[in-house]
Amino acid sequence: MSEQDYLKDISEIKNLMNRSSRFISLSGLSGIFAGLYAIIGAAIAYFFLFPDPDEYLMVHSVNFKALLALLAAIAILSIVTAYIITTQRAKKNNEPIWDATTKRLLLNFLIPLVTGGIYIIIKLNSQHYGLSASLMLIFYGLALVNASKYTIGNVKYLGYGEIVAGLICAALPGYGFYFWIFGFGLLHIIYGSVMYLQEKRSV
């Protein structure tokens, strides 16, 4: 075999290693959209759903249920957007979407996330909602760091950011709302923009 053949061998080895173990990264655009949804959602909550300063937010009030519905809507919109953008890109690059790597990625992402979600719901049922924002940030960050082992790209840095934001948020009670906007809104937009610029440059 000639030198050329060996070079081809090596590049093929690298290609196969990446394709077989790493899910294509989520595009930066989906991060930007997720951040925008979070900020719009937070604005709606701030102007329409928050109780007056001399009132308490009650767990069984209509406003509280509306708040939960709003959170669910933000999450679903973000997921649907990410799914559509990722599918289109994968189709364009002729990459399979739903293979063993994707399944592993999702499983590793969902384990911390669902654990955190259930924990927050249990806490809400016993009127402990003070730390919800912090817990959401921390568990979401852990889910990202855990899933990042199976992706190309820098999603783990977003995860670290969310965890740090969540911990600071836990230390400063009463500011959960603002940390939530920072973590789910601003961090997503920053991360998404950086990724988007990188994608543009590499194309």
Add this chain to the structure above:
Amino acid sequence: MGIIDNINKVFDHRIRLGIMSILVVNEDADFNRLKELLDVTDGNLASHLKALEKEAYILVEKQFIGRKPNTRYSTTKLGKAEFTKHINALEKLIKK
């Protein structure tokens, strides 16, 4: 001893190299997954898997998922070590 000694004859084939590349970075992979990634025919893949199994570079595990037979492949310690040696030798050859 020349560098060429570390070039492993068993790996001197695109498909075998491909199989090993996939298995060293994954815990295991089944037959269809390997086929899909390498884009080869059943018979071709099977014969190369046999060759690697004969050298004890990979481990073959047969099981049933429901009623369908499913075969999972993973690397052995020996296979991983030999593959690393081979890659290092390739890289040295190129750099020379």
